[in-house]
Amino acid sequence: MKEEINVDYLRGFEKELIDRYMNGEIRSPIHLSGGNEEQLVGVFKDIKPDDWVFSTYRSHYHALLKGVNREWLLNWVLENKSIHLMNKEHKIVTSAIVGGTLSQAVGAAMAIKLKGLDRHVWAICGDMTSELGVFNDCVKYSRRNSLPITFVVEDNGLSTDTPTQDAWGKLDGGPNVLRYQYDRIYPHYGCGQRIDFKT
Numbered sequence: 001m002k003e004e005i006n007v008d009y010l011r012g013f014e015k016e017l018i019d020r021y022m023n024g025e026i027r028s029p030i031h032l033s034g035g036n037e038e039q040l041v042g043v044f045k046d047i048k049p050d051d052w053v054f055s056t057y058r059s060h061y062h063a064l065l066k067g068v069n070r071e072w073l074l075n076w077v078l079e080n081k082s083i084h085l086m087n088k089e090h091k092i093v094t095s096a097i098v099g100g101t102l103s104q105a106v107g108a109a110m111a112i113k114l115k116g117l118d119r120h121v122w123a124i125c126g127d128m129t130s131e132l133g134v135f136n137d138c139v140k141y142s143r144r145n146s147l148p149i150t151f152v153v154e155d156n157g158l159s160t161d162t163p164t165q166d167a168w169g170k171l172d173g174g175p176n177v178l179r180y181q182y183d184r185i186y187p188h189y190g191c192g193q194r195i196d197f198k199t
Contacts, residue, residue, distance in 0.1 A: 028080035034185030054105035057083035109147035128159030131168040153179040
């Protein structure tokens with residue numbers, strides 16, 4: 001059974017990462033979440049321990065909500081591996097490649113269907129990724145084959161720093177696409193301040 005994680009718990013974890021980043025303890029880029037805590041807590045209420053989560057480089061909240069141990073996750077980030085989190089025990093896979101886990105998520109959903117398992121796959125991506133061909137191909141394929149997968153689009157209105165709708169046009173959804181909107185608190189990566197790393 002995964003531990004109940006609330007909004008303050010999530011924010012506290014990101015605050016510790018910011019402090020450690022500012023101290024120069026994390027040398028790689030970090031992609032912080034913020035502004036979407038309440039929405040994610042709601043989404044993850046439907047995600048079961050045996051479900052798979054395939055996510056993006058901005059995945060700290062996803063990992064904690066999936067049940068990944070806080071200290072394990074903190075150590076993973078301190079080892080400069082924040083943007084490609086893998087935890088088989090808790091069935092979570094992330095990637096820094098934009099849209100890189102979407103086809104993997106579809107493959108996992110196909111395997112679950114073929115094996116007749118009572119599990120579900122959740123594929124999380126940003127609003128810009130949802131405008132890519134790989135997203136549309138994965139959504140169409142999964143619908144056509146009635147796969148046990150839900151695509152969750154985290155829509156902060158930005159493609160890195162470019163307004164997504166201005167660049168790509170009207171955003172769309174569908175029966176197996178869950179989209180929520182939020183305002184980003186932190187920049188695309190880092191915390192908005194220059195860091196002097198310790199030697």
